[in-house]
Amino acid sequence: MKINFWGAAREVTGSRHLLEINGKKILLDCGMFQGRRKDTEEKNKTFGFDPKELDAVILSHAHIDHSGCLPLLVKQGYKGPIYSTFATRDLCNFMLMDSAFIQEKDAEYLNKRRKKGDDKGPLISPLYDQDDAQQALCQFYGIGYETAFVVSDGVICSFYNAGHILGSALIHLLIKDKKTKKTFRFAFTGDLGRKNLPILRDPTPMPPTEYLIIESTYGNRFHESMIDAQGELKEIVNRVAKRGGKIIVPAFSVERTQEMIYQLNVLWQHKEIPDIPIYVDSPLSVNISEVFINHPECYDKEIYEEFIQNRKNPFGFGRLQYTHSVEESKALNSINGPAIIISSSGMCENGRILHHLKNNIEDSRNLILIVGYMAQDTLGRRIFEKQPMVKIFDEEYHLKAEVQVMNAFSGHADRSDLLEYISKIKDLKKVFLVHGEESQSLSLRDYLKEIGIKDIEVPARGESFTLEE
Secondary structure, three states: OEEEEEEOOOOOOOOEEEEEEOOEEEEEOOOOOOOOHHHHHHHHHOOOOOHHHOOEEEOOOOOHHHHOOHHHHHHOOOOOOEEEEHHHHHHHHHHHHHHHHHHHHHHHHHHHHHHHOOOOOOOOOOOOOHHHHHHHHOOEEEEOOOOOEEEEOOEEEEEEEOOOOOOOEEEEEEEEEOOOOEEEEEEEOOOOOOOOOOOEOOOOOOOOOOEEEEEOOOOOOOOOOHHHHHHHHHHHHHHHHHOOOEEEEEOOOOOHHHHHHHHHHHHHHOOOOOOOOEEEEOHHHHHHHHHHHOOHHHEOHHHHHHHHOOOOOOOOOOOEEEOOOHHHHHHHHHOOOOEEEEEOOOOOOOOOHHHHHHHHOOOOOOEEEEOOOOOOOOHHHHHHOOOOEEEEOOEEEEOOOEEEEOHHHOOOOOHHHHHHHHHOOOOOOEEEEEOOOHHHHHHHHHHHHHOOOOOEEOOOOOOEEEOOO
């Protein structure tokens, strides 16, 4: 068996790992890279392998940095199945179409500016269009958690709950190598979640596994506790509302938006925040919240008892409004007085959040609330770093708004979570650390060696390894 790392290797986005076993090629994830425009275009369009030669794709979860290049894979000739959990399939029904729509609209917007001479550079084309996304969705096969299925001759897969986002899965493979006659167990965590977060169940313990690919996003960092985070969120909302400012929240449409809504709902129900308007300005988030409502089997005990049994909607309350049309979104620019605007994309690379940042970033009364990971070379990362000038739609803006970071809302395991999770896996022989900036992955490697795991690799993009020879 051979494994090739073609994305999220010593970097965070663009997850793609190719397995070659028994003459078949199986791709784990097909994510979109997010970063500098030049790097983004090159890494997203260059797979490192021929999509037409793939036999199967197994998707860990619906986040765009794991699923976002599936339509391009299909556009370039992939005809086979895409396996995922049912919830991931339902999320991707909206997310991949939305990704295509945003790419088309962003290309249209920039090309219009360039034709007018307001912006320099060549005309651009979207990575893929809505027809490509629709075709990719036709190739999805939904599978339930802990239900074994045959991927190819000699490869049996089971999904286990990863606790990261709705439908996220640990991919566990039972592999019989026909050349060596050996049988072994291989696993990929995708993105591993945390214990005791609201909404979702905790990650399922990994079954015995000899070879493991695991994320390392926060390999050398710790998160705040969720108990402290609710108090901090309360303080932020009250403070900014008092000075008449807006709170702009860049948030992924899946999970982070629903977590923010849930936390604000709890504070509002207990009258701990003022009665100010709260907007979710993302058509995708509206649809995603509906998917959440349709998958209560993924909920943890707390949200089930507090909301579902009492027939309450955890993602709808009082002052909360979902915007749908472009006109409704533009109307938010004329709001006078305090408000909260939650909008995507989470890393501020495209979508409606760019317009809200453009219109609010130079007002010191406002606050930009960072509640998720911001990859290197993204606009979100530059705001996170509080760079005095940032570029939005190729125009420079002064960062005058206050910037606040809340890591407690992260859906990724931190260093202690990762070490604890890995230490409990039986029969572990070798670990590959991916989906982390190089410094985070290398630090986690050192900590793993301290707890007795000796064979650890931090692969680079394009690097290959042979197993079980």
